[in-house]
Amino acid sequence: MAKITPRSQDFSEWYLDIIREADLADYAPVRGCIVVKPYGWTIYEHMRDYLDKRFKDTGHVNAAFPLFIPMSFLQKEAHHVEGFAPELAVVTHGGGEALEEPLVVRPTSETIIGYSYSQWIKSYRDLPVLINCWNSVVRWEKRTKPFLRTMEFYWQEGHTAHATHEEALEEVLRMLNVYYAHMREDCALPGFRGRKSINERFAGAINTFSIESMMGDKRSLQSCTSHDLGQNFARAFEIKYLDRDNTEKYCWTTSWGLSWRLLGAVIMVHGDDQGLRLPPKIAPIQVVIVPIFKNDAEKSQVMPVADQLYKSLKASGLRVKLDDRDETPGFKFNDWEMRGVPVRVEIGPKDVANHSVALARRDAPGKAGKAFVSQDGLAERIHALLPEIHASLLQQAEAFQNSNIRECFTWDEVKEAVQDGWALAPLEDNPRNDERIREELTAKSLNFPLDQPEGEWVCVVSGRKVRERALIGKSY
RNA sequence: CGGGGAAUGGCGCAGAUGGCAGCGCGCACGGUUUGGGACCGUGAGGUCCCGGGUUCAAAUCCCGGUUCCCCGACCA
Numbered sequence: 001m002a003k004i005t006p007r008s009q010d011f012s013e014w015y016l017d018i019i020r021e022a023d024l025a026d027y028a029p030v031r032g033c034i035v036v037k038p039y040g041w042t043i044y045e046h047m048r049d050y051l052d053k054r055f056k057d058t059g060h061v062n063a064a065f066p067l068f069i070p071m072s073f074l075q076k077e078a079h080h081v082e083g084f085a086p087e088l089a090v091v092t093h094g095g096g097e098a099l100e101e102p103l104v105v106r107p108t109s110e111t112i113i114g115y116s117y118s119q120w121i122k123s124y125r126d127l128p129v130l131i132n133c134w135n136s137v138v139r140w141e142k143r144t145k146p147f148l149r150t151m152e153f154y155w156q157e158g159h160t161a162h163a164t165h166e167e168a169l170e171e172v173l174r175m176l177n178v179y180y181a182h183m184r185e186d187c188a189l190p191g192f193r194g195r196k197s198i199n200e201r202f203a204g205a206i207n208t209f210s211i212e213s214m215m216g217d218k219r220s221l222q223s224c225t226s227h228d229l230g231q232n233f234a235r236a237f238e239i240k241y242l243d244r245d246n247t248e249k250y251c252w253t254t255s256w257g258l259s260w261r262l263l264g265a266v267i268m269v270h271g272d273d274q275g276l277r278l279p280p281k282i283a284p285i286q287v288v289i290v291p292i293f294k295n296d297a298e299k300s301q302v303m304p305v306a307d308q309l310y311k312s313l314k315a316s317g318l319r320v321k322l323d324d325r326d327e328t329p330g331f332k333f334n335d336w337e338m339r340g341v342p343v344r345v346e347i348g349p350k351d352v353a354n355h356s357v358a359l360a361r362r363d364a365p366g367k368a369g370k371a372f373v374s375q376d377g378l379a380e381r382i383h384a385l386l387p388e389i390h391a392s393l394l395q396q397a398e399a400f401q402n403s404n405i406r407e408c409f410t411w412d413e414v415k416e417a418v419q420d421g422w423a424l425a426p427l428e429d430n431p432r433n434d435e436r437i438r439e440e441l442t443a444k445s446l447n448f449p450l451d452q453p454e455g456e457w458v459c460v461v462s463g464r465k466v467r468e469r470a471l472i473g474k475s476y
Numbered sequence: 477c478g479g480g481g482a483a484u485g486g487c488g489c490a491g492a493u494g495g496c497a498g499c500g501c502g503c504a505c506g507g508u509u510u511g512g513g514a515c516c517g518u519g520a521g522g523u524c525c526c527g528g529g530u531u532c533a534a535a536u537c538c539c540g541g542u543u544c545c546c547c548g549a550c551c552a
Contacts, residue, residue, distance in 0.1 A: 003488095003513085012546075020487080031543065087551070108552095142477060142550060149551070202552095210552095222552060259552055292511050330512035348511055358511080366512095442548080476552090 004338075006273050011217040018267055019146050022276045022339050032144035032151035036260075039339065042284035044154070044260055048134065050186040050281065051156065051258065054178045060130045060158060065112050067135075068103040073111040076236040080110065083203020087139040089151075105138040110204065110229070110255055113159045114237035121251060124163050124243050128171070132158040147264035148221070148476050155259035161239060161251040168252035169228055175256040176209045176226040182258075183223060187266055188279040188393040189213055190401050191223055192471060194447030197427075199434035202255075206230035212446040212471060214401040215268040218421050220446045220475040223265055226256035269397045276340025277362050279393055280386035287313055287320040287382055288336045292329045292348030306347050309357070309378060313345075316379035337362060342389050343382055351375075361385070363392045405471070411460045414472055418443040422473035426457030426466050433461040437472060446471040 004017035019025050024040030027033075036044065052062070068091065074081045089105040092098060106112065117129060136154045144150050158175060162168040176193055183189040191213035201208045205227040212220045233239065234250040243249050270277040280286050291306040293299040303324070310322040321341075323332050329346070336344060346358035357378065361369035373381060404421035408414045417423035418441050427433060427445055438444055448468045459466045 016545080027544075029543090083551090137552095139551070141552095143548095145545095153552075155552075225552070257552070261552055290511095294510060298510095326510095328510045328512085328514060330510085330514085332513090333511095334513045346511070350511080438549095 004273070004275065007216060007271070008273075011268075014271075014273075015264075015268060016146065018271055018275055018338075024263075024267075024276075025146050027146075030151075032141055034146050034150055036154075039284055040263070043266070043278065043282050044263055046282040046284070047182075047187065047262060048156070051178075051182050052132075052134070054182055055132050055156075055158065058130075058174060058178060060132045060160075062134065063131050064133060064135065065106075065109050065116065067106055069106050069109070069112045071102045071104055073115060074104060076111065077204045077233055079232070080204035080236075084108070084139075087141065089138045089140055106135075107137055107139045108255075108257070109133065109135075109137075109157055110159065110233050110253075111237070114233045114239060114253070117159075117161050117251070117253075118237045118239045121161060121239055121241050124241050127161060127163045127241060127251065128167065129161040130158075130171075131160070132156055145264075145476075147267070148261050153259050153261070155257050157255060157257045160254045161234070162253070163241065163243070163249070163251070165230070165252045168230075168254050172207070172209060172226045172228045172254045172256070175254070176211065176224075179211055179224040179226070179256075179258055183211065183213070183262070184394060186279070186281050187262065188390050188397065189223070189262070189265055189269055190394065190398040192447065192449045193451070194449040194471065196225075196447050197429050197431075197434050197445045197470070199431040200445070200447075202227045204229060204232050205255075206232065209450075210447050212475075213265055213269065214404060214422065214473075215265065215476070216271065216400075217268070218404050218473070220422065220471070220473050221261065221265050221268070222446075222475065223262055224256070224258035227254060229253045229255060270393055271340075272365070274334070274365055275338030277393065278340035278342060279390050280342045281390065283340065283342050284319065285321045285336075285339070285341050286318050286386060287343045287345060288332075288341045289313075289320065289322045289345045289347065290329055290332045290336075291322070291324065292346060294349075298349045301349055301352050302347060305352050305375070309345065309347065309375065313379050313382065316383065318379065318382060333360075337365070343385060345378070345382075359385075361389055363389045363396070408460065408472075409457065414460050415441060418473055422446070422471050424449075424469050424471055425460045427468065427470035427472070428459035428462045428464045428466045429468070429470075430462065433459065436461055441472070443472055443474045446473055446475060 005013040007014040023037050026035040028035050084107045091103040134156050136152050138152045141149050141151050160171050180193055191211040193211050196208040196210050207228040209226045211223045213223045215221050231250040233253050239251045240248050289306055289310055291302050293302045313320040342362050344360040351357050355375050356372050359371050359373050405424055406417040408417050408423040408425040414423040414425050434445055448470045
């Protein structure tokens, strides 16, 4: 097993090394595309399943819409086409003949779903429509990186239609909170819920919200988005309903998405020089059992006990693996640490004699995370340990994030802060200010956090009076 | 898309001045090993990124292209 580049030496190389060595993904023979390998995909499946349950719990249902969208559909919403035109993949031929109208490979599905909604929605009784799609989309990205920005990426996109703006806005924030809970409770990822600046809005939205998370190199990753589309798409696609008062009204629509990029966040937030560190809920293997023996006599002593433990842990509902490969224990320890398995159980002749096992936690490597415990009640002990590991990962990530954010009140303070972390600074939401931050700091306003104290300050760029502060930092 | 770097076995790399394609790790088999990345032996594995060109001869030189990495612009 190859060693990986130390995280502190070259964060980007480290990230790519982990993806390769932990068997998450490969490069595809197509620019900007990746092949997700079974171990990586299983992590994604767990994330997807938890999130899907949260969607169902909040009243949403899944459906599927076409991969191809008529070019004219995108053109119906002016800002939308303007925003996406440069990154569209366009199909001009089919069955060996030129198409009458080019089809775009969906970069997102607002338009084709908007078309269907206009067919389906007739009455206020049809509302709200709460649909989610698990699919992949294509955007012709200039600069790609596995999971974080690929030309084709897997995600979910939710699309809802409502009778009132209040209801739509409630949905936008509800889903932002669903994402927030998913990140924290399933992935142990902290982040800041907030409103994107006007400059950073989704093409066609009247308001965009995001969660910004700090990666291990102190850059931000926009982990998800939730958009208030106002009536822009409703007007473009004639999504109308007849209200109680017998007048026709346009719907208010929302859309929200979270991609496999969040798996990139899991790597970049939790990983260390030994490799991945996976939150237990999304780990393909939660517990690995490593048997230890010197000879056949010891092996015949150890293996039956290891096998018994395996069966009891599995029966208790844990995702467990018994590593009976013909490798040395040291090799296996390193191998499973690379793959981020949260808990390791070691069992050797001494343990068999003592009716014990060695229990090692991935979140606290070395001796600190290792303890000798009884074989009795091992399953219960591990079931209790997993939430501890989750909490510890979240705590570590959140402490790192918070300790690298500085409250700033002047341009110079912001300038210094973004060299090695984020600034939280009063900012007037004006594209000109975003522009200056980008040009002079090669950073951007991440978002205006929803949770912030009331107050009045002076914008660090324009000097105007403002009532909001923004997170500012370098980002992916 | 602009600037810079790179591409040789699965991974990491060496192969001035053109002249038999190599090393370490990994992989297969046999043996000895096994409580933090074991060792010995034998062996398999190559379109030297692709396409042209120069040359008796190209991994090496020239032209064109592709992909990856880094810094920008653009974006989830």
